[in-house]
Amino acid sequence: MVVIGGGDTGMDCLSSANREGAESVLMLDVYGTVPEGGRYADTPWPQAPRRTETTYALDEGGERRFGTQVTLLEGEGRRLARAHARQVEGSSSRDLQPVPGSEFMEEAELCLVAIGFTHPAHDGLISDLGLDLDARGNVRAKAFATSRDGVYAAGDARVGQSLIVNAIADGRRAARMVDRRLREFAAAPEGAAA
Ligand SMILES: Cc1cc2nc3c(=O)[nH]c(=O)nc-3n(C[C@H](O)[C@H](O)[C@H](O)COP(=O)(O)OP(=O)(O)OC[C@H]3O[C@@H](n4cnc5c(N)ncnc54)[C@H](O)[C@@H]3O)c2cc1C
Incomplete structure (x- = not known):
């Protein structure tokens, strides 16, 4: 082999x-x-x-x-x-x-x-959602929010191939951003745009 x-x-x-x-x-x-x-x-x-x-x-x-x-x-x-x-x-x-x-x-x-992770597979979820990609083909989500409102990315899909500890940390940071967004949404006057 x-x-x-x-x-x-x-x-x-x-x-x-x-x-x-x-x-x-x-x-x-x-x-x-x-x-x-x-x-x-x-x-x-x-x-x-x-x-x-x-x-x-x-x-x-x-x-x-x-x-x-x-x-x-x-x-x-x-x-x-x-x-x-x-x-x-x-x-x-x-x-x-x-x-x-x-x-x-x-x-x-x-x-x-086994010659290297290039980027997440674009076919399927990423192309169906029409997410912007960075120069390396990862999902562009500088502050975890992608180009599509309400869609967030974290881990390898966002930063490229890395380590499990980094994916966990990235996921936690992304969760904080989602939480902040949901709180803003909940605090917004009724009828305001999501
Ligand atoms: C062979 C190999 C060995 C590695 N060895 C190590 C190591 O020893 N130590 C280390 O720290 N890191 C290692 N890594 C890297 C580590 O595995 C990754 O950095 C980490 O798993 C990234 O986590 P993630 O959650 O971002 O992505 P992933 O772990 O890839 O998780 C993404 C998940 O999303 C799911 N998914 C994809 N599309 C959809 C969809 N449309 N709907 C629902 N679910 C979907 C996938 O099935 C998958 O379960 C290794 C990677 C590989 C490939």
Whole structure:
């Protein structure tokens, strides 16, 4: 099995596959090798490490290969057969350069793609309500109120992919804004616009 992406989600994919009995799991991570000791120059101690040399998932098994970019998933019949990839160099997704002649291929029966939350799905609720989006495709709701009166947003849908603690905090702040609005509404003279 191949996992594309070496972030938290990729790690969850890796460990789930191992725990469910995958014969082998290979994680292809586009970013370069984590420096020895796990410390990048821009995140010295005591800041939280940006990435770590190992993780709970890698401790359980599987292999992570740094600086690798998947270029093609090849099937046979209706099933995945192999993943084609190449080595890349560079420090960010914007300046990655392929290493000439580094192409390789790995057999795979399953590939899980874990290369980043982009934005909430627009089809359905968001498009049905006609909500404005920000430049990253998240729901535009600077002070939690969206472009549609009476509709509020919080959490990943508003700020983009983050952490559970942030989603909880964002939800609480949004609830305060809704509460304030409802109180204003309740205090308004009868017949005033909601
Ligand atoms: C694989 C993975 C691993 C992660 N690991 C961690 C971790 O280890 N630690 C951490 O802190 N964070 C982690 N995160 C991030 C964390 O899960 C999110 O930041 C957090 O869940 C965001 O909370 P939320 O309430 O904004 O959105 P969500 O948790 O996504 O909740 C949105 C909810 O809205 C529901 N919904 C959507 N549309 C509708 C609709 N039309 N009507 C009704 N309901 C609807 C969805 O079904 C969902 O239940 C991980 C994320 C992923 C994907």
